[in-house]
Amino acid sequence: MIRISTIFIAICMVLVAASLGLVLYSAAGLSGTESAIVALTALTFLILYNAVSMRLRDRTDVGAQITDLSRGTADLARQVAEFGRRLAAVEGRVTSANSTGADRIQAVTGEINELGVLVKRLAASVAGHDELLSSTLLAAPSTAANRVDSEGQRELPPASNDAGGVLTATSAPVATAPSFLPGQTALSQAQILTAVKNAVEESRLDLYLQPTVTLPQRKVRFYEAVTRLRDDRDQIIAADDFVGIAEAAGLIGRIDHMVMLRCVQVLRRLMVRNKEVGVFCNVAQATLGNPATFAQCLDFLEANRALASSLVLEFKQSTFGNLGPTETEHLAALAQRGFRFSIDHVTDLRIEPRDLADRGVRFIKVPAALLLDQRRSSTSDIHPSDLSDLLGRYGIDLIAERIEGERAVVDLLDFDVRFGQGFLFAPPRPLRPEGASATGGATPGKMPDTHQDSSHGSGKTASIDGPAIDSSRASGIAALARRAAGPG
Structure with missing residues (x-):
């Protein structure tokens, strides 16, 4: 593109040549042709001069640019060399820091190993003291009871049959019933x-x-609803005594429906304080296989579908092993509505977790004695220590139930069991419909604080009814210490 200065110079050259021709024609008396020739000659000279001067100027500019470029290249080379020196210095510092850090890590590792040895020694000592203390505490009540019984027998007259009957009924009720x-x-x-x-x-x-608590923190995570029945004399009848009779009489469906209603009411009260709490509700096989009864239960569960993630329906292992077409269809209907299932009364560890997970099972309750029984584990397809990991791959949590001693907790922690349930943490506690405590200590219409002590993981297990049951802090610490000490 022609620059404006070039156009301006060309116009000026034309004007100069024309002016020269005009002056020669008017002042010098030359003819028009001669004046035109002189003007063209002057214009040609001016054009040649301008071209030569522009060429010289361009050469000068190119030389200056080349000089600037070479100067910039030299500066860039110096900067690259400076960066190389700095990078080498940084690499040296990093190498030195790594070697220093490795030395420090080795020193810290040695100190940790020494501390581990000391902790194991301390754990063994604490475990020994705990066992000695436990044996002393267990021996003292038995000795006192034997002394009281012997004194009482000496004081009672031998011919008093009524007194002897009362003594027998109150001293050994568990052995008879x-x-x-x-x-x-x-x-x-x-x-x-x-x-x-x-x-x-x-x-x-x-x-x-x-x-049901988490292990080893012992924070309450779930509650299992256990049904008890009262007769006309307010005598309590356990579920194991009346479930079979109720199934034979065709009443188990109505009982399960009433229990579901109570579980939903309790769950709503619990979720006011803790959204992560759940309730296990037992359902009988007869209820699952009866279309009329199941339809009523399904309608009720459909109305409370918002609680599906917290209300876990629990079935026996024998129920899942003998599912018919009707039971399978009803189970699938519950799973489609988001309800999760649990299996209890496990007697056989030969479990197919993939099939159970496909049917909606998310929890399996296995007795602690079955998990820790070496004789039964030898006949199983998988060792109990690997059962929790196997079930976890399919989204199923293993719950160890019927835990009654601290030593069982320590052994179950080695099996990577995350949840535990049993009399060690808390026995089943009664709950009245209004939420009042059976001991009369709670305010009617309000739910007792079921998470008062469990959220701190301090070894206390809060219950729905009555005061919280405190586990022995020394026993809990000793159990963890025995686990840290290892098999040796």
């Missing part, structure tokens, strides 16, 4: 059937809650 409270007597099947019918008609079904 383990499912009843002290002072109660065993009932016949006809009496239990009558009590079941009356309890269903008069709504004398009590809900007991037993917490």
Whole structure:
């Protein structure tokens, strides 16, 4: 593109040549042709001069640019050399720092190993003291009880049959009727059937809650709803004593429906304080296989579908092993609505986790004695220590139930069991419909604080009814110490 200065110079040269020709024509008396020739000659000279001068100027500019470029290249080379020196210095510093850090890590590792040896020695010492203390505490009450019994027998007259009967009923109720409270007597099947019918008609079904805690923190994570029945004399009948009779009489469906209603009410109260709490609700196989009864339960669960993630329906292992077409269809209907399932009463560790996960099972409760029994584990397809990891691959959590001692907790922690349930943490506690405590200590209409002590993980297990049960802090620390000490 022609620059404006070039156009301006060309116009000026034309004007100069024309002016020269005009002056020669008017002042010098030359003819028009001669004046035109002189003007063209002057214009040609000016054009040649301008071209030569522009060429010289361009050469000068190119030389200056080349000089600037060479100067910039030299500066860039100096900067690259400077960066190279700095990079070499940084690499040297990093190498020195790495060697220093490795030395420090080795020193810290040695100190940690020494501390580990000291901790193991301390754990072994604490475990020994704990066992000695436990044996002393267990021996003292038994000795005192034997002394009191011997003194009482010497004081009672031998011919007093009534007094002897009272003494027998109050001193050994568990041996005669383990499912009843002290002072109660065993009932016949006809009496239990009558009590079941009356309890269903008069709504004398009590809900007991037993917490399921995390291990080893012992924070309450779930509650299992356990059903108890009261007869006309307010005598408590355990579920193991009346479930079979209720199934034979066709009443288990109504009982399960009432229990579901109570579980939903309890769950709503619990979720006011803790959104992560869950409740296990037991469902019988007869309820799952009865279309009419299941339809009522399904309608109720559909209305409370928002609680599906927290209400876990629990079935026996034998139920899942004998599912018919009707039970399978009903189970799938519950799974489609988001409800999760749990399996309890496990007697066989030969489990297919993929099949159970496909059916919606998310929890499996295995007795601690079964997990720790070496004789049964030898006949199983998988060792109990690997069971938790196997189930976890399919999204199923393993819960060890019926835990009654600290030593069992330590052994289960080696099996990577995350949840535990049993009398060691808390027994089933009664819950009245209004949420009042059976001991009369709670305010009617309000739910007791079920998480008062469990959120701190201090070894205390809060219950729904009555005061919290405090586990022995020394026993808990000693159990963890024994685990840290290892097999040696």
